[in-house]
Amino acid sequence: MPSPLAPQVETAQAHWEHFPHQADMGVRGLGPTKESAFEQAAVAVTAVIANPEAVRPVEVVSFSCEAPDDELLLVDWLNALIFEMATRKMLFARFAIQIHDHHLEATAWGEPVDVVRHQPAVEVKGATYTALSVTQEPDGRWVAQCVVDV
Amino acid sequence: MDLQRLTQRNPHEWHIEPQGKMRVPGVIYATESLIREMDDKVYEQVVNVATLPGIVKASYAMPDAHWGYGFPIGGVAAFNPDEGGVVSAGGVGFDISCGVRLLRTGLTVEDIQPLKEQLADTLFHHIPAGVGSTGQVRLNPDDMEAMLVGGAKWAVSKGYGLREDLALIEEGGCMAGADPACVSDQAKKRQRDEMGTLGSGNHYLEVQRVARIFDDTIGASFGLHEGDVVVSIHCGSRGLGHQIGTEFLKRMAVSASRHQIALPDRELACAPIHSEEGQEYLGAMRAAINCALANRQIITHLVREVFEKLLPQASLTLLYDVSHNTCKVETHEIDGKPTRLFVHRKGATRAFGPGHPDLPPSLRAIGQPVLIGGTMGTASYVLAGTTKGMALAYGSACHGAGRSMSRHQATRRWQGREVVKELAGRGILIRSPSMRGVAEEAPGAYKDVSEVVDAADEAGLAKKVARLEPLVCIKG
Numbered sequence: 001m002p003s004p005l006a007p008q009v010e011t012a013q014a015h016w017e018h019f020p021h022q023a024d025m026g027v028r029g030l031g032p033t034k035e036s037a038f039e040q041a042a043v044a045v046t047a048v049i050a051n052p053e054a055v056r057p058v059e060v061v062s063f064s065c066e067a068p069d070d071e072l073l074l075v076d077w078l079n080a081l082i083f084e085m086a087t088r089k090m091l092f093a094r095f096a097i098q099i100h101d102h103h104l105e106a107t108a109w110g111e112p113v114d115v116v117r118h119q120p121a122v123e124v125k126g127a128t129y130t131a132l133s134v135t136q137e138p139d140g141r142w143v144a145q146c147v148v149d150v
Numbered sequence: 151m152d153l154q155r156l157t158q159r160n161p162h163e164w165h166i167e168p169q170g171k172m173r174v175p176g177v178i179y180a181t182e183s184l185i186r187e188m189d190d191k192v193y194e195q196v197v198n199v200a201t202l203p204g205i206v207k208a209s210y211a212m213p214d215a216h217w218g219y220g221f222p223i224g225g226v227a228a229f230n231p232d233e234g235g236v237v238s239a240g241g242v243g244f245d246i247s248c249g250v251r252l253l254r255t256g257l258t259v260e261d262i263q264p265l266k267e268q269l270a271d272t273l274f275h276h277i278p279a280g281v282g283s284t285g286q287v288r289l290n291p292d293d294m295e296a297m298l299v300g301g302a303k304w305a306v307s308k309g310y311g312l313r314e315d316l317a318l319i320e321e322g323g324c325m326a327g328a329d330p331a332c333v334s335d336q337a338k339k340r341q342r343d344e345m346g347t348l349g350s351g352n353h354y355l356e357v358q359r360v361a362r363i364f365d366d367t368i369g370a371s372f373g374l375h376e377g378d379v380v381v382s383i384h385c386g387s388r389g390l391g392h393q394i395g396t397e398f399l400k401r402m403a404v405s406a407s408r409h410q411i412a413l414p415d416r417e418l419a420c421a422p423i424h425s426e427e428g429q430e431y432l433g434a435m436r437a438a439i440n441c442a443l444a445n446r447q448i449i450t451h452l453v454r455e456v457f458e459k460l461l462p463q464a465s466l467t468l469l470y471d472v473s474h475n476t477c478k479v480e481t482h483e484i485d486g487k488p489t490r491l492f493v494h495r496k497g498a499t500r501a502f503g504p505g506h507p508d509l510p511p512s513l514r515a516i517g518q519p520v521l522i523g524g525t526m527g528t529a530s531y532v533l534a535g536t537t538k539g540m541a542l543a544y545g546s547a548c549h550g551a552g553r554s555m556s557r558h559q560a561t562r563r564w565q566g567r568e569v570v571k572e573l574a575g576r577g578i579l580i581r582s583p584s585m586r587g588v589a590e591e592a593p594g595a596y597k598d599v600s601e602v603v604d605a606a607d608e609a610g611l612a613k614k615v616a617r618l619e620p621l622v623c624i625k626g
Binding site: 020048079083115123125147 | 191216218219243245280284336340349350393403416419552557558583584586587589590
């Protein structure tokens with residue numbers, strides 16, 4: 001089984017990774033579209049807490065958020081996810097996102113936290129503006145990232 | 151950090167001379183070796199804080215300073231409301247009023263030795279900790295309002311703890327000026343079933359032994375003697391504080407340009423104290439302080455229940471309860487004149503010196519107990535505020551060790567089970583729902599807390615009184 005902290009390659013292009021921050025953790029989503037980069041960034045948030053592969057997609061939650069630019073939209077999206085994880089005591093590992101004019105609609109699949117099976121390491125308090133960027137690389141690939149406070 | 155960029159004033163005080171948009175100098179209290187280890191980001195963040203409107207005297211960093219959000223962790227800055235001063239959500243952080251409470255037990259190490267395993271198991275079972283845990287207290291809307299206004303005082307009125315606890319908590323256990331109307335429904339929802347929970351990450355509950363007393367007189371005044379058993383609780387305002395931090399960070403980042411504030415970093419999000427955003431943040435942030443005080447009060451009650459059951463001869467009394475992520479209104483002498491300032495401490499502990507009117511009568515002659523958390527394998531410290539410290543950085547000191555290694559690096563280096571086994575071999579019992587969490591919090595992932603505490607003592611920020619070593623550690 002791969003390490004929960006190693007990048008999980010879902011397709012040839014879309015994947016997530018963590019990058020170091022002294023006290024906390026950086027989350028990064030990469031994909032062929034902005035939407036897929038946002039989806040992968042969300043998987044990276046789950047991976048801060050537990051191994052996303054151990055999270056079963058048995059319940060569905062819908063999200064919607066809006067922000068003046070892509071970067072604030074990424075932080076809003078991840079904070080909306082963190083809020084639902086905290087109040088529903090759930091983990092999510094599969095996401096489908098649509099973005100139109102800085103308006104985001106998301107569907108997330110997950111399940112209630114199971115301490116024994118998920119071994120959750122740490123709560124995520126919030127997504128921050130540190131190392132925040134949403135960019136399209138010269139090769140067309142989208143990268144969405146920020147540091148989350150744990 | 152590059153020493154060439156600093157002017158050394160004495161072995162423990164380093165200045166960043168004002169340059170560019172800096173309104174005041176930067177001042178870092180640390181030894182040369184701690185400065186060398188500090189991230190360059192600390193320099194950048196100390197400089198950025200020094201550019202904010204209304205900042206007074208200097209932008210300070212404590213010996214444990216490390217890369218934070220906007221402010222460095224270990225940052226202290228005060229703003230004058232009458233000179234366009236600001237209040238910053240980034241300057242307080244996400245875990246509003248995170249802090250440490252220390253309880254004496256009246257027991258010695260010999261008293262608890264035969265029951266240590268049982269004590270560890272029962273504390274772990276009785277005090278909710280970790281991701282997804284919920285407390286026994288469920289707050290209806292009326293209770294929520296009362297808790298946000300009343301803090302630990304509310305908790306005592308509900309039967310959690312004793313009336314005499316309150317005098318030994320900052321603000322007498324109840325932060326004035328809290329306004330629940332400024333707290334969003336989302337923040338309240340996030341807190342509904344999280345009262346009396348420890349949280350996760352670097353939060354903990356420890357049973358500790360007093361390993362060494364450095365100052366016999368102050369130690370005796372604090373009721374601490376070598377061989378005594380004490381309990382430390384390190385946690386904050388839980389989901390409510392996190393949500394308030396998240397919401398106001400965004401609101402202040404967006405409103406900054408309207409207030410003609412040029413933010414060098416969005417995380418420095420702030421608003422003039424005399425503005426709608428500033429006032430609403432203060433109302434919400436003070437409510438979060440009350441939430442943290444109530445939370446530590448409920449956990450204290452749960453700890454007392456455990457000791458009552460297993461060690462009924464114990465008597466758990468507060469030494470003190472200090473917060474290290476706050477913004478508070480304090481009066482300090484500026485240019486010979488008492489001045490009302492909004493003092494931000496982000497990962498810095500208030501450390502008022504002897505004679506300060508805000509200290510309870512039992513501590514006023516000695517100075518405030520300053521509680522510094524360590525790691526589960528090293529040590530924590532008790533210091534006392536000093537007269538000198540009041541003049542250095544508004545009566546502030548360090549708050550902990552600070553990480554030297556990211557969580558990612560720590561999990562690659564250590565296995566949780568091995569850390570638990572190694573510490574058990576040294577007589578330290580760890581209880582945690584998550585072995586990965588234990589690996590991420592391995593003692594080796596943190597800096598040497600003793601070096602940080604020595605630097606704070608030598609700089610005169612606070613005086614070293616006692617070293618505490620863990621016997622039992624409950625991690626979230």
